[in-house]
Amino acid sequence: MSPNEKNIILLLSQEKKILHKLRDLSISLEKMSSMNKKEALDYLFKNHKEFKGAIHYVKNDFIPMLSKKKGRDFVKLGESINKKYEL
Numbered sequence: 675m676s677p678n679e680k681n682i683i684l685l686l687s688q689e690k691k692i693l694h695k696l697r698d699l700s701i702s703l704e705k706m707s708s709m710n711k712k713e714a715l716d717y718l719f720k721n722h723k724e725f726k727g728a729i730h731y732v733k734n735d736f737i738p739m740l741s742k743k744k745g746r747d748f749v750k751l752g753e754s755i756n757k758k759y760e761l
Contacts, residue, residue, distance in 0.1 A: 699728055703736060711740050 702724050706714045714737050718725060725732050 695727070698724065703732070706732075706736070707740070709740065711737055714740055 702721070706717055709717060715733075718729070718732055718737070722729065
């Protein structure tokens with residue numbers, strides 16, 4: 675196997691790991707989107723291993739978007755984005 679082929683295999687395997695991590699993160703964020711801020715913070719700290727590498731984003735960007743009483747309706751937000759960009 676040539677060095678070029680080895681590099682391609684290594685690149686593809688790392689890409690697969692990143693995609694799996696991104697998928698897992700999106701599933702966790704979807705769960706958190708229906709929570710209020712306190713519940714979301716509790717979930718974040720109880721399941722901190724799920725958010726490895728993304729804790730800063732979740733804590734400082736995602737959770738502040740949630741309301742104090744109940745979570746945002748991200749399904750409607752996603753639908754409006756899909757309609758706007760015709761996805």
